[in-house]
Amino acid sequence: MTLKIGLFGNPNTGKSSLFNMLTGLNQHVGNFPGVTVEKKYGVIKRSEKTFTIIDFPGIYSLYPTSQDEQVVYDVLKVPNHLDFPDMACVVLDSSNLSRNLLLLTQLYDLKIPIVAILNMWDLVEKRGLTIDLSNLEKTFPGVTFVQTNARVGLGKERILEALEKTVETSNYSPVIDSFELAKIEDKKSQENDIKSRYGWINEKLPHILKTKPGVEERTKKIDKILTHPVIGYLIFLSILFTVFQFIFSFAVIPMDFIDLKFSQLAEWVGTTMQSGLLNDLVSQGIIPGIGGVVVFIPQIALLFFFLSILEETGYLARVVFLMDRLMRPFGLNGKSVVPLMSSVACAIPGVMATRTIADWKERLITILVAPLMSCSARLPVFTLLISLTIPNEDIAGIFNLQGIVLMGLYLLGIVSALLVAIVLNKLIKIKSSGYLLLELPSYKSPRWKNVIINVWEKVKIFSLDAGKVILSISIILWALATFGPGDTMENEAKKREELLASSALSEDEKEQQIASVKLEHSYIGMMGKALEPVIAPLGYDWKIGISLITSFAAREVFVGSLATIYAVHDESEENDRLIDRLKKEQKPDGTPVYTLATGMSLMVFYVFAMQCMATLAVVKRETNSWKWPIIQIVFMGILAYTASFLTFNCLS
Amino acid sequence: MSTLLDLEIESRAVILEVLPSSFSPKMAEMGLIAGAELSVAFKAPFGDPIAIELNGSLLSLRKNEASLIIIQLI
CATH class of the missing domain: 3.40.50.300 (P-loop containing nucleotide triphosphate hydrolases)
Structure with a gap:
């Protein structure tokens, strides 16, 4: 029974x-x-x-x-x-x-x-x-x-x-x-x-009940400090700083390890399995696709580890209390702070964390602006483009220019999220019943079992939700890059092979050149070329166009796509060879492609553009219609295009 | 007639009436009903939101919520 x-x-x-x-x-x-x-x-x-x-x-x-x-x-x-x-x-x-x-x-x-x-x-x-x-x-x-x-x-x-x-x-x-x-x-x-x-x-x-209970004395004492109008905010800022310091410096270690293992696995399968289409699908589509999901798990787990501790102790309710008044002019709620913070790791758990916001309008605005926060998938793109186009110089002797640009991109994300929220608050005609009415629980020490179960659940949701989408798009993109119309792809590849036959290049280098030619004549190469007139005003060529299309699955794919297009096989995590190659890339008139203007324009594009199918899928699920994800992708796209256009033209 | 907004930190009051709003049931379920005793525990900058002590627990509410609560000092 x-x-x-x-x-x-x-x-x-x-x-x-x-x-x-x-x-x-x-x-x-x-x-x-x-x-x-x-x-x-x-x-x-x-x-x-x-x-x-x-x-x-x-x-x-x-x-x-x-x-x-x-x-x-x-x-x-x-x-x-x-x-x-x-x-x-x-x-x-x-x-x-x-x-x-x-x-x-x-x-x-x-x-x-x-x-x-x-x-x-x-x-x-x-x-x-x-x-x-x-x-x-x-x-x-x-x-x-x-x-x-x-x-x-x-x-x-x-x-x-x-x-x-x-x-x-x-x-x-x-x-x-x-x-x-x-x-x-x-x-x-x-x-x-x-x-x-x-x-x-x-x-x-x-x-x-024989006695009337009062608020616990210890909680009162702690609140005197943690909700203090000055000290309270300083403590919140230092907690934020510590959490993100941990996420960005410590998560890198397991992330590099995962990256390495997946590329080794892909290579092993590539060389061991009988060569052919199935081999390509597994080693170039499926394994990198899964790797692209798994690599984000350390950051997500760490972020939710800290957030769960803060929630368990009762501190998060105080964050809501402290931030509510500051968030309201933006049409947001004190409870929007946690979803927006989560979105710095990944917008998917961020969007899911909005469920606690009772008011539909405040919740919707939080969902719509969350993907503007710079998530961890943007980091590899930013790192590559910064080392490529921003000089490694010190300003005033202490500030590193590359570091300032990176920080600027994160700030741009936060500021635009808030500004967009103001606009959406004006545009969305839903009546807000905006209330707070939140219990501030007594402070407790965290229960580790709850923390661990919570982290486990968040990781599972991310892997399954984002995983499904990223994996299937990786396979579609692999197909688009592997096949081309008619037999032009094969013919072009053969032509290049004959051309290379007498050259002094190593076998590896020859293979990479052929792969690049094939990509150029694949379906996705054609899409990149078709896109060129549209993105030329932003300073991009068709090769960048291909990478923009492929990184629609997930932003970090951008780096890998460039590596394939430019026929650079790069094992090192600093992407040194790729950067060297990109620096040499020239336009037909002989000027370099990756100038400061193009680099900045691309980075600004990635700050704004909704280059993440998994987030779109989650937004669709959370808002129960395609209406909001479509609105989101359109307004973020317009923002990205306009901002990149302005950046490129101001800098060139 | 004074509302919860007029209440100083740490002084006690009893609720006389809660004016109707779209979130009236929410106010009621949190214990904000006529006859309940409360005191102000602390306030965020600009006095918004405020935290009150009610039935032994801490509850935070925005200024506009507090302005709906008619009180009498005790």
């Missing part, structure tokens, strides 16, 4: 710790039917019964204000819904009963058998509170109460026992008579329902 157990509770009650404690790593992630809200569930087998524990989003009452919360209402208002629980496990913060009981009364009135978890029981005594358990049990006849402390893993066995024993009760005494969730749809009746429940709770509470 399988029983569906719904896990409910207010945010910050330790609900996710409890879910992790009960299910361990035996968790699955799916979607609630019809919506994009994640459904986490875990299966536990006990002697005769099997429990499927479904983790519902954290809520304060059953009435929804955000997309996450809507799911709970949608499921619970339909008793024959696929996910309607047979039993509810309601997590309560024992040190803050009054608000926590609100949700319990609602679920209780739905007549679902309930096991109520009095979590953080240790805090009750620590804070000098006394809870009269027998009176609490009398107030909710039929409900089984269990005391736990999920942080240290206490009470798992007792919860499972309670779940086994709990059955439907006849001994039920409603808080509100004949409560029907489906009938309470308008805001007024929702408000009234909540008010009458609080009235009832305030009447019962004196019999349950």
